[in-house]
Amino acid sequence: MAAAAACRSPLVWLFALVTALFFFSWYLLLDSAAGPAAARRPNQWLRLGGGGRRSGPGRKCDPAEALLRVFMYDLPPEFHFGLLDWKPPGFGGGVWPDIRDGVPDYPGGLNLQHSIEYWLTLDLLASEQGAPTPCAVARVRHAADADVVFVPFFASLSFNRHSRVVPPARDSEDRALQRRLLEFLAARPEWRRTGGRDHVVLAHHPNGMLDARYRFWPCVFVLCDFGRYPPSVANLDKDVIAPYRHLVANFANDTAGYDDRPTLLYFQGAIYRKDGGFIRQELYYLLKDEKDVHFSFGSVAGNGIEQATQGMRSSKFCLNIAAMRLSSRLRMSSTTRSSVS
16 A cells, blocks of 8 residues: 555656646736636636746647646536536537637636636646647547546536535435546546546535545545545545635735835634634634724625725735635735735
């Protein structure tokens, strides 16, 4: 068991490196894209900087030059872009959109925090279709030529949209999709060959893949944290933690000095949380009436994101209560220069 884990570690670290390169280039783009509009500008997300050799219009990425070669299953649209109400054009139009003509819209709000499945799938499609993109990762058509096998199931979106049971059904569509995914993989020679050890599964939402995750324990997970996974299913030896996609734009061209910011400490968000949250409640009671401290309830509803953006930009320090979650800490570090965790 230990020997098998040791053999796989270089592959895991390679995937983690390439994922980090992708997120670095991704955030270069998203610095100025604060909200859902970032997911609605066709092909803009593809013009990224960073590792690998950039493809030009009409030029596909060369797998021989890529840092990571990926075999991606041609899952039916119900597992990915069908969840965004995309349908193949005409009869027999294939399972993937042609992203050179436009990118299917992704829902805004808190959905964007766990949208990594969407972005990584688009990146792989771009490498094959010839849309402008870095070529750190390239899709290959034969699993024998690949370093890893990618499972393009939008698990976070499936949970957010279809986790509730709709009568007269006895089960949710999210659980039904997980069952159909397991059946699909069990019939594939790529899965049977390794038992899933070289497969990459994305379940960035903490409740994503809630049922199937225990069958995917041999796979490389891409998660936001390990909080709801037993160590036998997800752990640092084999899995990757990816940051949230932040909702507040970076503060470009910030010329304000330290003393120009009127608020000393700023927090606006959820205060009473499920499964704990006792520390943030105590902080709220301690700090809410302090001079020059803004500590209040808030959400993404209405103009909540805009309010939080202005509040953070006018504060000397921003309080990141969720810093125990690595993905949240990575996100906060990318959006504010004065984060208190």
